[in-house]
Amino acid sequence: MDDPGGALAPSAPFSSADRDAVYRAIFTRRDVRSQFRPDPVPDEVLARILDAGHHAPSVGFMQPWSFLVLRSAETRRRVQALFEAANAEAAAMFPPEKQALYRSLKLEGIVEAPLNLCITCDPDRAGPVVLGRTHDKAMDAYSTVCAVQNIWLAARAEGVGIGWVSILDGARLKQILAIPPRVTLVAYLCLGYVQEAYTRPELEVKGWRRRLPPEDVVHFEGWGRSLPDEPLLSLMRTGMADRLGLGEAACAPGAGQADPG
Numbered sequence: 001m002d003d004p005g006g007a008l009a010p011s012a013p014f015s016s017a018d019r020d021a022v023y024r025a026i027f028t029r030r031d032v033r034s035q036f037r038p039d040p041v042p043d044e045v046l047a048r049i050l051d052a053g054h055h056a057p058s059v060g061f062m063q064p065w066s067f068l069v070l071r072s073a074e075t076r077r078r079v080q081a082l083f084e085a086a087n088a089e090a091a092a093m094f095p096p097e098k099q100a101l102y103r104s105l106k107l108e109g110i111v112e113a114p115l116n117l118c119i120t121c122d123p124d125r126a127g128p129v130v131l132g133r134t135h136d137k138a139m140d141a142y143s144t145v146c147a148v149q150n151i152w153l154a155a156r157a158e159g160v161g162i163g164w165v166s167i168l169d170g171a172r173l174k175q176i177l178a179i180p181p182r183v184t185l186v187a188y189l190c191l192g193y194v195q196e197a198y199t200r201p202e203l204e205v206k207g208w209r210r211r212l213p214p215e216d217v218v219h220f221e222g223w224g225r226s227l228p229d230e231p232l233l234s235l236m237r238t239g240m241a242d243r244l245g246l247g248e249a250a251c252a253p254g255a256g257q258a259d260p261g
């Protein structure tokens, strides 16, 4: 076997308990906005979470992310003011019949959470020509989103909730955080321990939108070819989440109406 650095190691499946733990993190991860406890996230825990982000895949191994740790209450208050302004604009963009529901939603926990993280992408981190980014410049941003997801899942395993806030004027946020012009904003996250969390997405619980069925998102042999009777789709419907007792079908009834849009 070709292993010049002696760096290959066996890559067996996880034990079933370890595998279930990974899926439990995936299926019980939630976007958290309201249930934050004020106690701080200790540095040892935050270090593990950020290190998980720093071990995400990245195009050409360029690691374009930076993690801005925001503990200052004053900074968080300034960002919250940005949210209030953007959220008022956002509400007016929805059809009139959805505006009241939109305004009733809690869409951030910037000040309540003890810690915020801003995650950015530096397109120049690995020079102008990056292996794998040569034909699609968006690949550095996609890599950074992989880091966000690692952070989100690691935080779930630590009992730390995360809420992503994207209803913000990015240019003004960059000013507040002194982010250089070439660096792009990818994510603004609120973090903190949570007492309890929703078993289904909060937007579904509150009647905004529901999870799509597998046949709407899995296509066969090209775009648009869905086969509702495909065994793969019925296996997805009764998948890991149900086996772990975490399936959304197993959760309390009362989900809102599907949003046709």
Ligand SMILES: Cc1cc2c(cc1C)N(C[C@H](O)[C@H](O)[C@H](O)COP(=O)(O)O)c1[nH]c(=O)[nH]c(=O)c1N2
Residues within 6 Å of the ligand: 029, 030, 031, 032, 033, 106, 107, 108, 164, 165, 166, 167, 200, 201, 202, 203, 204
């Ligand atoms: C890129 C991006 C941006 C946002 C979000 C997510 C992502 C991926 N989400 C959270 C989103 O509403 C949530 O993920 C879905 O409703 C599904 O719920 P769970 O994450 O499964 O709990 C989100 N939520 C919110 O309350 N305010 C926001 O501004 C945003 N912005």
